Amino acid sequence: MFVTTTNDVPGYRITQVLGEVMGLTVRSAHLGQNFTAGFRAIGGGEIPEYTKIMYESRFEVMTRMWHEGQRRGANAVIAMRFESSSIGNFTEFCAYGTAVVIEPLAQVQPAQAPQMEQVQMPPMEQPPQQ
Numbered sequence: 001m002f003v004t005t006t007n008d009v010p011g012y013r014i015t016q017v018l019g020e021v022m023g024l025t026v027r028s029a030h031l032g033q034n035f036t037a038g039f040r041a042i043g044g045g046e047i048p049e050y051t052k053i054m055y056e057s058r059f060e061v062m063t064r065m066w067h068e069g070q071r072r073g074a075n076a077v078i079a080m081r082f083e084s085s086s087i088g089n090f091t092e093f094c095a096y097g098t099a100v101v102i103e104p105l106a107q108v109q110p111a112q113a114p115q116m117e118q119v120q121m122p123p124m125e126q127p128p129q130q
Helices: 031-043 048-072
Strands: 012-027 076-087 090-104
Touching: 012 048, 012 076, 048 076, 048 090
Parallel strands: none
Antiparallel strands: 012 090, 076 090
């Protein structure tokens, strides 16, 4: 499946628009991360504890968005965006885009550019049932 921030995929034609798809998570740092990060902030520079949370959260919401697109029958997500916001001491991360079905144009070889290679996302962990 292709995921792109653009509104189209060069060399492909959109044949169906399946609607918006999204992935969402709300995260917080644990006490140890906040404590260590507080000391690192005194000296300035990158705070690896928070960088790790951001990286993992973005990957998680992309995976959830990707799976929602697959469930709808899409083979691409276009116009993908990230958003984050604070809710109290927590941070919400969201990835969203438009699920579409695309097909290659007759004269163009699919996935000929390295950036167009399809990426396999790992299986999504199922949220606990309540």
